[in-house]
Amino acid sequence: SQQGEEDPQALSIQEGENATMNCSYKTSINNLQWYRQNSGRGLVHLILIRSNEREKHSGRLRVTLDTSKKSSSLLITASRAADTASYFCATDRKSSASKIIFGSGTRLSIRP
Template sequence: SQQGEEDPQALSIQEGENATMNCSYKTSINNLQWYRQNSGRGLVHLILIRSNEREKHSGRLRVTLDTSKKSSSLLITASRAADTASYFCATDARGGYNKLIFGAGTRLAVHP
């Protein structure tokens, strides 16, 4: 089963609104990462949050991590049409795993 699962699967908002995407995972992690993907091609790294961190900011992005609930959220404030993309969380699990495990993603559509 997938380690990271995003919620919602799809989100449609108007420009200027905030978008919140959630990610849940199952095992203990070293870090959790958020990526954006446009048009089904290369992924762009957004933020990495380590297991001992609770919140991180980067521009209009805010990521929180709750290891007790095994969940993370990505908040995009003051959204723009250019934010339209798929957003994936990926977990770097503890226990000898060597890979990021990606969820199925949230498709965000921001309408002008």
């Protein structure tokens, strides 16, 4: 079963705009990670945020975590065509060490 659920399922924006994706989860976590996947190939790790952190930045990426609401958001600023991909959140649950559970993903399309 899925632990995380991304919202929206699909997002289409103009190049240069910001893209925001949300992830909600059900149980307490150790950390939450965001991954990118191009064209059904391997996943690329983007960023990890631990349960005691609220915000993290990496280049054009900004991730927030609200453990009280069991939710996270991924913001991609100044989007580029190369950002077109599926984005997944993955949670490492406290009740189950080292088993990462993925959501169903957000498909992001950047229009030129």
